[in-house]
Amino acid sequence: MLYLQLLVNGLQTGALYALIAAGFSLIFGMTRIFHAAHGATFTIAGFVFYEFYSVLQWGLVSSILASCVAAGLFGVLLNRWVYVIIQRHEGSFFTVFAASFGAAIVVQNVVAIVFGKGLVTVTTSLSRSVEILPDLYVSPMALIAVLAALLCFAVLHYLFTHTNMGVALRALGENPGLIDVYGLNPRQLGKYAFLIGSVLVVPAAILTAATSGLNPAMGHHVMMISIAATIVGGVGSLRGAAMAGLLFGLAENISLAFVDPQWSEAVTFVILFLFIIFRPGGFYGRAITS
């Protein structure tokens, strides 16, 4: 039963990781911007939801909307005011990365000043676990997490295969030079990539707020999971990022059966490390060139 329980927990965590990683992978794959502040977007989305839902009591739908607006705005504005400016004079990956990292540090500490450094939780009866089989406890939240992930991926799939913008975005990831030739505007498309990618963290942030709680420093962990999952999944592949996110969620939980919980983060990074050494292209990656 222990394994089954861990498997269920792993699925719940994995669904959230898949969503987070998909957002990062989308931004990185399409615009080639190593958006380390993706974790900060997550923190912002979670805390805005907490503020509106638990503190101001605005009701569920408007709180979710507020959270989406905050996340989307942060992503788009960071792109407009920082990344675009940096890329104007030089496109070095590390310059962008360091700036993004700086932004993540600023957000983490501003949130810590506003909300305090402790853990905040959104209380809901949905996160209470019910015993559905002998010794198997599942909360309705687990189901909601999996459904939310499936729904988001269905929408994304539709977006990227059936709309002009989605196709254009994929083209941007494949060959940015050609986008110009076809008369499309890469900067405009980059904005959409940031918007979609940033809003994608909202469900995960809200579900985390309702289950394990939020703290200002959690952006680090989110960022590391998204980077790891994007690389293990293969850069530019949403499907890969989602699978890798799921894999990390499962690995983190199932490893609990064998090692102490302190090691669970290390398990994630051992997987990442092995992938980078033996299969740097990831699950579905294109060949990478140096």
Place this chain on the structure above:
Amino acid sequence: MLAYLQNIAVLFAINAILAMALNFIMGYAGIFSLAQAVFFGIGAYTAGYIALNVSDSLLLSMATAMGISAVLSMALALPALRVRGEYFVAASLGLQMIGVTIFSEWKSVTGGLGGLVGVPPPVIFGYTLTSTGEFLALATVILLAILSITALLVRGSFGRSLMALRDSESAAQAYGKNVNTVKTLSVAVSAALASLGGVIYAFYMSFVNVEVFTLEMSILLMAMVIIGGTGTLLGPVVGAAIVMALPAALTYLPFIPPGELGTIQQIIYGSAMVLLMMFRPGGLVGGRSKGKTA
């Protein structure tokens, strides 16, 4: 007051050593490692363990720490040979997280979360170093030694190979540079130099604990190198001075509540990193712009 200043000076020297070691791979070889704090930690734990269990000789500790770090740096060199850019940053991030877990869980050697307590003062040529002033002298000597080693290495053929590698790996290879050897060596040198900082730290604090070897430290070191200027000789030293001066300067500002000091300081680092990258990507010491590194 003198003791306070000396204390700051020793910590500054340690940070400058670490930042210079990081700059060696980051600025010259184009290997952006977020795992520098791991080698700092390896140095500190090695020194602490040897001093507590084997002998309190400073030279023995330094030699062992450098050796162990250089060997373990292969874990960083391996991904560096395979991938570049984003991929390597991710790999080093992974190594950093694994390193912290090992530091806090390998209790028989590292003392777990409690750390190693009561590291005895080091002995060099029969003389025991105890006072802050003596440590300052030691740290300064090592800092200057590393400065000159870096200057020599960078000016020589090894340094030129490194920079060629950084600017274009394929071109360097085409000119007959052995890319793998140069990369592996540079990572090993950087790790060994960083471990020296760890050795001084362990003896100076006479206490080693995982808290200073975390990702935050790696980021801070990266910030020092970036703020000072990557790929410049004195940049990391300047960067270390600025980053270290910040907390001290902030305590004199009356309107900041003491409880928020650390947070405000972090916000300033963060904004400084963003603004520098936007308007002066070469750092304070470096040139205005360097249009390379893929």
